[in-house]
Amino acid sequence: MPIIAIEEHWSMPDLTAALRALPHPDESLVLGEMGDNKGRLEDLDAGRIAAMDAQGIDVSILALTPPGTQPLPPAEAPALSRAANDAAAAAVARNPARFRSLSTLPMSSPKDVPAELERAADMGHVGTMVYGRSGDLFLDDPVYDDFFGAASELGQPVFIHPQLPSSDVRDASYRGFDPMTELVLATFGWGWHMDTATAALRLILRGTFDRHPDLQVVLGHWGEGLLFWLDRADSISRIAGLQRSVSDCIRSNFHITASGMLNPAHLQHALSVTSVDRLLFATDYPFQRPTREEIRSFLGHFSSETEREQFSSGNAASLFGIDSQAG
Numbered sequence: 001m002p003i004i005a006i007e008e009h010w011s012m013p014d015l016t017a018a019l020r021a022l023p024h025p026d027e028s029l030v031l032g033e034m035g036d037n038k039g040r041l042e043d044l045d046a047g048r049i050a051a052m053d054a055q056g057i058d059v060s061i062l063a064l065t066p067p068g069t070q071p072l073p074p075a076e077a078p079a080l081s082r083a084a085n086d087a088a089a090a091a092v093a094r095n096p097a098r099f100r101s102l103s104t105l106p107m108s109s110p111k112d113v114p115a116e117l118e119r120a121a122d123m124g125h126v127g128t129m130v131y132g133r134s135g136d137l138f139l140d141d142p143v144y145d146d147f148f149g150a151a152s153e154l155g156q157p158v159f160i161h162p163q164l165p166s167s168d169v170r171d172a173s174y175r176g177f178d179p180m181t182e183l184v185l186a187t188f189g190w191g192w193h194m195d196t197a198t199a200a201l202r203l204i205l206r207g208t209f210d211r212h213p214d215l216q217v218v219l220g221h222w223g224e225g226l227l228f229w230l231d232r233a234d235s236i237s238r239i240a241g242l243q244r245s246v247s248d249c250i251r252s253n254f255h256i257t258a259s260g261m262l263n264p265a266h267l268q269h270a271l272s273v274t275s276v277d278r279l280l281f282a283t284d285y286p287f288q289r290p291t292r293e294e295i296r297s298f299l300g301h302f303s304s305e306t307e308r309e310q311f312s313s314g315n316a317a318s319l320f321g322i323d324s325q326a327g
Helices: 013-020 028-032 037-042 046-055 078-096 110-123 142-154 167-173 179-186 190-206 226-240 246-253 264-273 292-299 305-321
Strands: 006-012 059-064 100-105 129-130 157-162 217-219 253-256
Touching: 006 037, 006 157, 006 305, 013 078, 013 110, 028 037, 028 179, 037 046, 037 100, 046 292, 059 078, 059 129, 059 305, 078 100, 078 110, 100 110, 110 142, 157 190, 167 179, 167 190, 179 190, 190 217, 190 226, 190 246, 226 264, 246 253, 246 264, 292 305
Parallel strands: 006 059, 059 100, 100 129, 129 157, 157 217, 217 253
Antiparallel strands: none
């Protein structure tokens, strides 16, 4: 049974240098430098394929590690986004049986986003990865509606990945501890996920999926908590006067990936609020590194071979247009 992992991160030294040179560099960059993460993130060749083989993964969908190019000023983001997309496409070309890729977009320069999405799609990128905010612009800001329209028309799924919350939010909610505890609380320990769930919820409440009913969005980490709060979220959609409830949008326009969190309890809850054809496998490499044995054990919690195949490769193959027998 083939396995397609859809959230497998990489980094580009030129982009990392540009992000480091900003007046206020994104503190989460340090997470990519812990242990051997930096070497693994920059390796798009034999070392990464060896890691995939050890885990039993046939195809990895490469995605630039946070924060992508979104913190860059509008004058810098387009060129580095293009460079990242060219580099990822070259990696896929070198190993077409093992890699696919999600594009990176210059979200801080909204006028340049649709054209780069189209260029990346023409190059073979199977979707795109964005974040919930660029500076003071939320992802649901009307300036991005052309982007979502283009993504829908091009059949490019949009993966909304976590990012460091804004300085104001961090000051209000995530301070008061030692620096590393503050960073972890604001990132993978809690803040990342609340920030991303809010971005997704705002997209729904903005009527994005009423205007673009074919648009498909991916959320990691079992839906960033949103799946566990749909009863309350549905009450917002009623008050906002939406055509469809939040729950309905989740079931028809969102796909959910495990991001390496192979917890059977999360799986069972996800299956209770959405359908198995909406669930996707990912390891969140190199930040999560489940072993072949851990992956095999988790797949045993599905009720049938058909469901296992859907989760491990079939759903991703359908959503991203990948030959599920690749690799």
